[in-house]
Amino acid sequence: xxxxxxxxxxxxxxxxxxxxxxxxxxxxxxxxxxxxxxxxxxxxxxxxxxxxxxxxxxxxxxxxxxxxxxxxxxxxxxxxxxxxxxxxxxxxxxx
Amino acid sequence: xxxxxxxxxxxxxxxxxxxxxxxxxxxxxxxxxxxxxxxxxxxxxxxxxxxxxxxxxxxxxxxxxxxxxxxxxxxxxxxxxxxxxxxxxxxxxxxxxxxxxxxxxxxxxxxxxxxxxxxxxxxxxxxxxxxxxxxxxxxxxxxxxxxxxxxxxxxxxxxxxxxxxxxxxxxxxxxxxxxxxxxxxxxxxxxxxxxxxxxxxxxxxxxxxxxxxxxxxxxxxxxxxxxxxxxxxxxxxxxxxxxxxxxxxxxxxxxxxxxxxxxxxxxxxxxxxxxxxxxxxxxxxxxxxxxxxxxxxxxxxxxxxxxxxxxxxxxxxxxxxxxxxxxxxxxxxxxxxxxxxxxxxxxxxxxxxxxxxxxxxxxxxxxxxxxxxxxxxxxxxxxxxxxxxxxxxxxxxxxxxxxxxxxxxxxxxxxxxxxxxxxxxxxxxxxxxxxxxxxxxxxxxxxxxxxxxxxxxxxxxxxxxxxxxxxxxxxxxxxxxxxxx
Numbered sequence: 001x002x003x004x005x006x007x008x009x010x011x012x013x014x015x016x017x018x019x020x021x022x023x024x025x026x027x028x029x030x031x032x033x034x035x036x037x038x039x040x041x042x043x044x045x046x047x048x049x050x051x052x053x054x055x056x057x058x059x060x061x062x063x064x065x066x067x068x069x070x071x072x073x074x075x076x077x078x079x080x081x082x083x084x085x086x087x088x089x090x091x092x093x094x095x
Numbered sequence: 096x097x098x099x100x101x102x103x104x105x106x107x108x109x110x111x112x113x114x115x116x117x118x119x120x121x122x123x124x125x126x127x128x129x130x131x132x133x134x135x136x137x138x139x140x141x142x143x144x145x146x147x148x149x150x151x152x153x154x155x156x157x158x159x160x161x162x163x164x165x166x167x168x169x170x171x172x173x174x175x176x177x178x179x180x181x182x183x184x185x186x187x188x189x190x191x192x193x194x195x196x197x198x199x200x201x202x203x204x205x206x207x208x209x210x211x212x213x214x215x216x217x218x219x220x221x222x223x224x225x226x227x228x229x230x231x232x233x234x235x236x237x238x239x240x241x242x243x244x245x246x247x248x249x250x251x252x253x254x255x256x257x258x259x260x261x262x263x264x265x266x267x268x269x270x271x272x273x274x275x276x277x278x279x280x281x282x283x284x285x286x287x288x289x290x291x292x293x294x295x296x297x298x299x300x301x302x303x304x305x306x307x308x309x310x311x312x313x314x315x316x317x318x319x320x321x322x323x324x325x326x327x328x329x330x331x332x333x334x335x336x337x338x339x340x341x342x343x344x345x346x347x348x349x350x351x352x353x354x355x356x357x358x359x360x361x362x363x364x365x366x367x368x369x370x371x372x373x374x375x376x377x378x379x380x381x382x383x384x385x386x387x388x389x390x391x392x393x394x395x396x397x398x399x400x401x402x403x404x405x406x407x408x409x410x411x412x413x414x415x416x417x418x419x420x421x422x423x424x425x426x427x428x429x430x431x432x433x434x435x436x437x438x439x440x441x442x443x444x445x446x447x448x449x450x451x452x453x454x455x456x457x458x459x460x461x462x463x464x465x466x467x468x469x470x471x472x473x474x475x476x477x478x479x480x481x482x483x484x485x486x487x488x489x490x491x492x493x494x495x496x497x498x499x500x501x502x503x504x505x506x507x508x509x510x511x512x513x514x515x516x517x518x519x520x521x522x523x524x525x526x527x528x529x530x531x532x533x534x535x536x537x538x539x540x541x542x543x544x545x546x547x548x549x550x551x552x553x554x555x556x557x558x559x560x561x562x563x564x565x566x567x568x569x570x571x572x573x574x575x576x577x578x579x580x
Contacts, residue, residue, distance in 0.1 A: 017439050017450065018438075034448075041400065051467055054331075055301055058288075
C-alpha cells in the first residue's frame, strides 16, 4: 500500500489542515514509512477476535440528571478569539 | 537552611511539619534555583509571585495535617489550572487560560500544595523527547544537549534538577516512564481509571493517565495517594478502594512471583540494558521474591496497534481546535479557509502527522482494515497480560531500549522515535499500572530504568516491589549543575 499525493490531499481536506505541495511530499514519505510499520498487524489472523472497545470493564455509573454548573456564559466566551456580546464570531457563511 | 532543594518530598514535609522550614522558605528556595536554571527550559509559565503569596498565606495559619503542607510544586502544562495559562506545548493554545481546574491538580491543592508553574512538554503530549513543543526543547540535567525524554520532559528534567520536589505528568504510551528513565527519576503510570482525566488536555482518551514523577518511591506513593480519586466528571473514572499507598508501603516482597517476558528481549537491544535487566532479576531474588519466565506473545504488535489507536483518538479529540471557541485563530477568506489555516499554522508537524494518520485510519473504506484490526489486536495484547497474571503478581522489564539520546538525533525519522516506547506502550494498551525506577548507568554515565508492571488496581504491589528494589539498587543520580553559571 502506498499513500500518494492525491490521498494526502484527501486526508488534508478531511482533517481541515491545509497542506502545500512541498509539505505534501514530505508527509507522504513520513506516512508511508509509518504505514509500512503498521502493516505488521496483517501477519495476525483476527477473524474470531472481539475488538477491545473499552479498557475499563465496568458499566457506566448512573446519576440523577440535575444541573450542577450554572451561569457559565462569561467563562465560556472568555477565551474566544472573537466574540460579539454573547456570541462567537466566525467569517460570514451565508452569501 | 541552604540545602532545601536537595531534600526529597518526604524530608521536606517532615521539616515543614516540625516547623524547621516554612512554606515561604521552601517556595523561595525552589524559585531561586529555577531562576538560575533557565537554560534547561523546563517552564512554559512561571507563577512565582503568586506562589510566594500563597506560601505566606499558608504560613500565617499552617494546616500541618494536610498531606502536602505548603509544598511548592510545578506541574506538566497539560493540566488545566484555573486562571493560569495552559498550553499543552502548542501554539494553538498559547493564549488559553482555563476558567476551571483539573481534578488531579485540585486534589493536590486541597492537600496544601502550592503551584510554582507549568512545565514544558511535547505538543499535546505527542513525542518522546520534548522536541515537538512549541516552546522549544528541554535540556536533560544529566548532560548538555541531551533530551529529557517525553512527552513529560519538562517534568522529568525539573524533578531531576531539583527545581520542584515532585511533579505530575501524563502517560499515553510511556510519557511518564520513559522520561523518568532518561533522567534517573521515578515515574508511575497508574491503572486506567485511577486518576481522573477531567481537565487534562486530551490526546488519546482510552490511553491517557496522569501520574506522579519523583526522586524516590516513597514520594511517588504519597503523591499517587493524593491524585487518585473517583470522579463523576470523568465517565471512565473507576470507583474502587484506594489504598493509603505511602502508609502501606513495605519492602517485604517475600514470596511474590515476578514474571520475565521473553518477548522483551528485542533485537538490537544494547548489552547494557540486558545486563541491567539481569541485575534487576538478582535484586528481586535477593528480596526473597520468585522469578518466573513468562510469554507475552503479541508484544511485537503493540507499537503498530498504538500508532493506529492513539492517532485515531487524537484526530477526533483535536477536532475541537477550530479557531472559534478558544485558542489561536488565523484569518481566512471564508469559514473553511479559516479552519484550515488555523489548524495548519496552529499545530506543529508531529501533531499534524498524527491527526492525518488518525483521519486516514478512520476514513471510509479503511476503518475495518486499520482501526477495527487494531482494536482486535489490542484485545490479544490484553489477553496476553491476563494469561500471565494467572501465574505471576507482577512483571519486570527494562523501561526503554536505550539511554537518553542527543537533541536532534531522531527528529527526522518518526519511526525510530516511536521505537522508544516499545516497552511502555503495551501497558497503556492493556490499561495496567507500570512504574519506572532508576536502576543503573550506561558507559556514558546516563541513567537507565527498570519497569515493573502490575495487575489492574494493584499499584500498592508494584510500589512495594519498586521500594524493595530501590533499597538494593541504591541509585545515585550523577548531576553536576553544569547549567548553573
